[in-house]
Amino acid sequence: MPFAQYHGNSRVVTALRGMLTSGRVPHALLFAGPRGMGKFTLALQLAQAANCERLAAVGDSCGECGTCLKIGELAEPGPLIERGLESRGASPDTATVERVPLILQTHPDVWLLVPDPVRLRNPVARPVLRLGQLRAVQRAAQFVPSARRRVFLLEGAETMAEAHSNAFLKILEEPPETSTLVLLTAQPDALLPTIRSRCLQFHFAPLGVAEVERVLNEHKKMAPAARRLAAQLSRGCPGTALGIDLEESRRLRRDALELVERAAGGREFTEVFQLSAQLTKGEGLGFENLLELFYNLFHDLLDAVTGVSTPALRNPDLQGEIEALAKRVSADWVGRAVSRLDALSSGVRRNTNRQLGLDSMAAALALR
Ligand SMILES: [Zn+2]
The missing domain is CATH 1.20.272.10 (Zinc Finger, Delta Prime; domain 3)
Incomplete structure (x- = not known):
């Protein structure tokens, strides 16, 4: 999806586009803001724009080329998570969980990591990003991309255990020019300061009612009055507005x-x-x-x-x-x-x- 179709937080979008066109994309970005505020959507757009076959020169994505389409499939990670968990069996032991890390991938250069719930049914206490996942990223970040840039999206970055932060910091020690990590979190303060300080931080602000209405207009068929009400009730959060009954x-x-x-x-x-x-x-x-x-x-x-x-x-x-x-x-x-x-x-x-x-x-x- 091209950046023009992304509404709200225009300063973040402008900064990202500037990095892409200048070819200076940092190794680690931190997207912070409440759930449903469009952090993941924009991170995915960044991954597309960094690898799009057509619009590389202008730092945007076409949303239609093979690469854009493949990366875009990550937008619905549900089935991928299910498949990943099923492949480890119904109740995997700790060693299996670390050995077979949950990694979601629809294009070789773009990975999505989400906190691992271990089981499909009866998930364990609190899903967290695991050491096995971080180590896999650490290795994969060294590979040469098949397109132009390897992008690793880490959802729920604040669930990374303190003891595992070394693995993460290692990734950033000698990062290859062609890899970028995007950490996504609703609780930036829960992240270790050592990790936070290594990332270029972007804070996502609530959208105006009119902006939320524009998001709704593009993604959901609604009568104008209902659309306005959903936007008003969402408190500036497009994810909430889209899901509201x-x-x-x-x-x-x-x-x-x-x-x-x-x-x-x-x-x-x-x-x-x-x-x-x-x-x-x-x-x-x-x-x-x-x-x-x-x-x-x-x-x-x-x-x-x-x-x-x-x-x-x-x-x-x-x-x-x-x-x-x-x-x-x-x-x-x-x-x-x-x-x-x-x-x-x-x-x-x-x-x-x-x-x-x-x-x-x-x-x-x-x-x-
Ligand atoms: Zn494209």
Whole structure:
């Protein structure tokens, strides 16, 4: 996909194109920013542009030549991961996991490494980038590319264990001119400073609503109003906007708002609890997302209570309901609700029972 079809973070794009056209591509780049912000998409475009058969001179990719198409297949890594894990058997031992590293490849010069979950079913505790994977990169980075540049994309770079960072630093010691590593992470602070400092860092910022709309327009068939709403709800994250189920999102946010309404109305706890139980059952919605949904509701509610007009409402489709509720609560009440939410949020990080946490918040809100 040519760079022109990439929206947002134009300064990063311009810098990458400048490196490609000048022929000075660094050995290690770090793409940092929240999930779904387009880091992987742009890294893949960089790999295509570095090897495209047609547009090399202008530092871009055509997206249509054999090389571009092959590299582009990495955009859907799911089946490749499945095949890689299957090839090691259902429950491989540690030695096998290191000996047969999980490497995703659709073109000889471009590798994608993702944190290894070890098993297809019942993945082990936390998928991490393994020593075997890093060693494989270390060896392969020395090879002469079959096209022009070997590009290694490392997803979840922060999962690299401290003990293995030497293997990674070795790759950078005497790097051949023709290899580039792109580290991708949502938590740059979790990376070792020694690794971070060896990379040229790029931080990906949230996109404007109009930019997210343009991404949606190119990748998904949607009515204009739905497209706008999805862009508004995504908080500048095109990955979120593309994956959002508007109906489901609205249902969940309405349920959460109803919980807040009942709590504000001092209704019986049992009733509020039933509703919170329904919410935590919400399929595919992580508790972190549920908390964020409440934060966003309180954010809009506080704006409505204090009469601040915000250009970017977080729940533009619930504006009427939120304004009605704002007439019944005080800014003080919203403030208390938010501090309860903060307590709940830190409880989640300490693994407090989630349903209990949500119940206690509902109860605390009902205490006027
Ligand atoms: Zn091409």
